[in-house]
Amino acid sequence: MNFDILIPLLAATVLSGTPVLYATLGEIITEKSGVLNLGVEGVMMVGAFSAFFVAAATGSPWLAFVAAGVVGMLAVSLHGVVCLWFQGNQVVSGLALTLLGSGLANYLGTPYVGTKAPGFSAVALPGLSRIPALGEIFFNHDPLVYLSYLLPPILWFFFHRTGIGLGLRAVGENPAAARAAGLNVQRLRWIGILVGGFFMGLGGACLSLAYTHLWTSSLSGGRGWIAVALVIFAFWRPGRAVFGAWLFGGVMALQLRLQASGAQVSSSLLLMLPYALTVIVLVFSSAWRKSDAAPAALGVNVEPGE
Amino acid sequence: MQLQILKRTRRISFQGAVAVFVSAILLSLFFSGVLLSLGGTPPLAGFTTLFQGGFGSRWALEDSVLKAIPIFLCSLGVAVAFRLKVWNIGAEGQYALGAIGATGVAIAFPDWPSWAVLPLMALSAACAGGIWGLIPALLRQKMHTNEIIVTLMFNYIAVYLLQYLVLGVWRDPNSHGFAVSATFSDAAIIGPLSGATSIHWGLVHCIVLGILLLLFFRYTRIGYEIRAAGENMNAARYAGIRVDFLVCLVIAISGGLAGWAGFVEVSATVNQLQPAMLVGYGYTAIVVAWLARLNPAGIAVASFLLAGLRVGVESLQLDLQVPADFGDILEGSILLMVLAAGLFLEYRIVRKGRT
Amino acid sequence: MKLKRLIITLAALVLAIPAVSFAAKEVKVGFIYISPVGDAGYSYAHNEGRKALEQMEGVTTSFVEAVPEGPDSERVALNMARKGYDVIFGTSFGYMDPMLKVAKKFPKVVFLHCSGYKTAQNMGNYFGRIYQSRYLTGVVAGSMTTSNILGYVAAMPIPEVIRGINAFTLGAQSVNPKVQVRVVWTNTWYDPATEKEAAKSLLDVGADVLAQHQDSPGPQEAAEEAGVYSVGYNTNMQSFAPKAHLTSAVWNWAPYYTKAVKEVQDGTWKPESVWLGMETGVVDISPYGDMVPQAVRENVDNLKQQIMDGGLKIFTGPIFDQQGKERVAAGQVATDDQLLNMNWFVKGVTGTLK
Known part of the structure; x- marks a missing residue:
């Protein structure tokens, strides 16, 4: 494979990894607080639809982007109510949220299938985009991609230097100890869920505002589940999530380019690659680090009134 | 007024539990009714059509039972794994592998009589589904990977594997090259119970497998160990129960049942392998298992109800032009409500100061 | 039979x-x-x-x-x-x-x-016989390309789709013998995100006209953004890519x-x-985009008339497959049975059939 193909491939990698990256970061925030939210797929779907809807109605992609985040928060608040208030099982509640969210987005979106809405398009960053190779790969994308570059350092700062971030981690590790230390466990978990949902909604918005400008049912196509897998791959670290998301995007972009350049491999087998790779990566990362990087109290509800 | 949540000291009465469930379902119906009217459909007419289409006639009931068969078997499998808190959400993939396993046999032995080919198809399907489940279980026990993700990724891989087979080696040369396998020989098809009904022998498979499973849990040592380990895995480990073995066994049974569902569906209703047979029964099965609180009898009821819902949604489409996705919304919201309602089964809410 | x-x-x-x-x-x-x-x-x-x-x-x-x-x-x-x-x-x-x-x-x-x-x-x-429309769109695409590489985003390797790709290729070769068609399968019929991505992968290998056998306008969008030409399918897809859209094969x-x-x-x-x-009238091509020159329009309209009169049969030999094997002999016309079971690519197509 020569350079002419490699650079567009890497650029496509970054682009198709971005929606997954937002969602992965959202899930990391949620899981850090000890709450497992398997509803990412559903939340991305409602995020994608509300972004599309708002963009079509107002013509403002930025407003649509923020709206997707807010709707994402609304969607995950269902998970919060079920798990934090009503002590429902987190795994099953997440699955229900996926069903409900995808169903809702597809249902409400029916009249919009095949229509277009305004969105983001690529803006070359002045100066940076001139750097040979790197400019083309990293700095010739839509604004949502650039925004995603800033998130990992911000999140690192949040988790390691701010009171809320540190509290969130404490609650995820040991809710009882956190409570003894005077932290409000319920409130911090709510924050984790809601902020996480905001990012998942943004991930959905990337799909309908930047990746494509069309609406269709099941636009997310399983990317929410990939995000859940990448959280484990990333050991719950925002920085590593970037590489995870890009790796996934890269395999997706690669298999299509293999076909385009005439490789004689079955398309079904190539399309299997991203999912098979996720499993392989998961096996290696889990074997290497065991699972001690996970928040210790992940998925465990806190008894009310304790 | 301040409210306080207290753990129930006594178990909730049966009537109380029913009341909680019914109100949860009513609430979700209300919510989806609002959505219906937002879409321009009068909710009452909508629900009447839905009910009529799913349960309102002999045809509807037969259709719902037919659709419930694969859901029931998948859900039975899911419940076995969930009981041990092994989160197998790969029923869809295990179901696909079952269909693949059964098809392999049906295609390899087109001349065999029914009594030979059908049991072999079942065996092959159950093994294929079981192994598809076993791999994530082994990875979980040996490499500490998360079985939720691995089983889920295995669903996608199974879909493409099925596609690969019908586009490749198993593609029927007589169907103008479309992505389907050859139609099975009559011997490899599970027939209807009688000429008067479209319900096939798969229903009997469901009943027998359901009872066998019940007996297994109730009367065998391993069944007891699974129940014990499901209550408290660490305690079970201290008590000398081989938890690793149990996890693998449970998920193999789970996958085997989903595989069996794939066998019944591919043989009785589809008669050939085709990608379109994967319509999400494996995911519905999870909803069913949880609604039924993992109880086999409950699973039978819940899978019938959800199958009826799916069938009824088609009438809703035909008569009132409501999009098919309405079924997902209804399923999702019922599940969320019932989950939330679970609180009232274990806790009670009182005004502060009273106990 | x-x-x-x-x-x-x-x-x-x-x-x-x-x-x-x-x-x-x-x-x-x-x-x-x-x-x-x-x-x-x-x-x-x-x-x-x-x-x-x-x-x-x-x-x-x-x-x-x-x-x-x-x-x-x-x-x-x-x-x-x-x-x-x-x-x-x-x-x-x-x-x-x-x-x-x-x-x-x-x-x-x-x-x-x-x-x-x-x-x-x-x-x-x-x-x-949508392949007749495909042939005409191929003629348009073959006339408009400068890189001589046409991209084709396709759903599934089944005869219906393969036939369309072959007809498109034959059409393009009829005006431009050097042209080659590159195929990417998505295994989806309607998934704008994947199909757009597939279209981009074709742009990366040098395609400057994109055709599609997909239901979503994803490939049209990719062509519009990259400033290359596109050929639609099913309905007139001009509204999705006003600057790129040459014509569509329509039902x-x-x-x-x-x-x-x-x-x-x-x-x-x-x-x-x-x-x-x-x-x-069941199959047709949609009105040309403004960029299609008059000479091309006249040629295609003429060919369309010949197809309707029965004078032009698309799959008339000699036709060779990818390996150079003769599939339709000179002077022969492929039978409907051959067309319905078509599982080979004509020479000039780069892609896998698996």
Whole structure:
């Protein structure tokens, strides 16, 4: 494979990894607080639809982007109510949220299938985009991609230097100890869920505002589940999530380019690659680090009134 | 007024539990009714059509039972794994592998009589589904990977594997090259119970497998160990129960049942392998298992109800032009409500100061 | 096979009971679609045909969309038959066997299946020779390319799609022998994100005209953004890529649907297999984009006329496959059977058939 193909491939990698990256970061925030939210797929779907809807109605992609985040928060608040208030099982509640969210987005979106809405398009960053190779790969994308570059350092700062971030981690590790230390466990978990949902909604918005400008049912196509897998791959670290998301995007972009350049491999087998790779990566990362990087109290509800 | 949540000291009465469930379902119906009217459909007419289409006639009931068969078997499998808190959400993939396993046999032995080919198809399907489940279980026990993700990724891989087979080696040369396998020989098809009904022998498979499973849990040592380990895995480990073995066994049974569902569906209703047979029964099965609180009898009821819902949604489409996705919304919201309602089964809410 | 079909048709002719024909018999027509009708694609085109039926006297219609092939489609067809529908159209290949089963149970209901080949006393099938349109779009694409690489985003390696790719390639080669067509399979029919990504991968290998056998306009969008040309499918996709869109290979079902339903009303309907060509109006190409030069337009219009007159047969030999093996001998025309079972690419196509 020569350079002419490699650079567009890497650029496509970054682009198709971005929606997954937002969602992965959202899930990391949620899981850090000890709450497992398997509803990412559903939340991305409602995020994608509300972004599309708002963009079509107002013509403002930025407003649509923020709206997707807010709707994402609304969607995950269902998970919060079920798990934090009503002590429902987190795994099953997440699955229900996926069903409900995808169903809702597809249902409400029916009249919009095949229509277009305004969105983001690529803006070359002045100066940076001139750097040979790197400019083309990293700095010739839509604004949502650039925004995603800033998130990992911000999140690192949040988790390691701010009171809320540190509290969130404490609650995820040991809710009882956190409570003894005077932290409000319920409130911090709510924050984790809601902020996480905001990012998942943004991930959905990337799909309908930047990746494509069309609406269709099941636009997310399983990317929410990939995000859940990448959280484990990333050991719950925002920085590593970037590489995870890009790796996934890269395999997706690669298999299509293999076909385009005439490789004689079955398309079904190539399309299997991203999912098979996720499993392989998961096996290696889990074997290497065991699972001690996970928040210790992940998925465990806190008894009310304790 | 301040409210306080207290753990129930006594178990909730049966009537109380029913009341909680019914109100949860009513609430979700209300919510989806609002959505219906937002879409321009009068909710009452909508629900009447839905009910009529799913349960309102002999045809509807037969259709719902037919659709419930694969859901029931998948859900039975899911419940076995969930009981041990092994989160197998790969029923869809295990179901696909079952269909693949059964098809392999049906295609390899087109001349065999029914009594030979059908049991072999079942065996092959159950093994294929079981192994598809076993791999994530082994990875979980040996490499500490998360079985939720691995089983889920295995669903996608199974879909493409099925596609690969019908586009490749198993593609029927007589169907103008479309992505389907050859139609099975009559011997490899599970027939209807009688000429008067479209319900096939798969229903009997469901009943027998359901009872066998019940007996297994109730009367065998391993069944007891699974129940014990499901209550408290660490305690079970201290008590000398081989938890690793149990996890693998449970998920193999789970996958085997989903595989069996794939066998019944591919043989009785589809008669050939085709990608379109994967319509999400494996995911519905999870909803069913949880609604039924993992109880086999409950699973039978819940899978019938959800199958009826799916069938009824088609009438809703035909008569009132409501999009098919309405079924997902209804399923999702019922599940969320019932989950939330679970609180009232274990806790009670009182005004502060009273106990 | 052929003989059998002939016997069935003859038997059906004899058995067909001419219904008493009133001015306009009340007819309820049901449609079963594989995808949502709003997709601007395949089902949308069928649904436009259904709307034309609504204009007919005495005809009422309804549809069920997003029906998976297999058991679900059987139940939907069954439901329609029970609810008193007189004519049921099923528009996806996988509905064939389910519809056949239902047709046997409801001998008075007329079943019409799109893209299949099995018929019964009360079941016919129909499809259009969209490859004729593909050929013409290929001529346009071959005239407009400068890199001599055409990209083709395709759904599944089945004969219907392969035939389209081959016709497109032959069309392009007829005006530009150096042209090559690169194919990427997505294994999806409607997934804008994946299909757009697939289109981009074709741009990366140098394609400057993108064609598609997909229902989503994703590839059109990719072409528009990259400033290259595009060829649409199903319906006129110009609105998705005003600067890129050269033309589309389009379906126009209204003439056939109104004819078939009229026959049922009149009691003259007979079960048959029809493969409708450009002369019936069922397949066509959409109006050219402004960038298509006059000379190209004239050439394509001329070829279109020849196809409609029957003077130009697309798959006329010599035709060689990817490996250089002769598939259609010089002077021969490929038979419909060959076309329906086509599982090889013509020379000049780069892509896998697996």
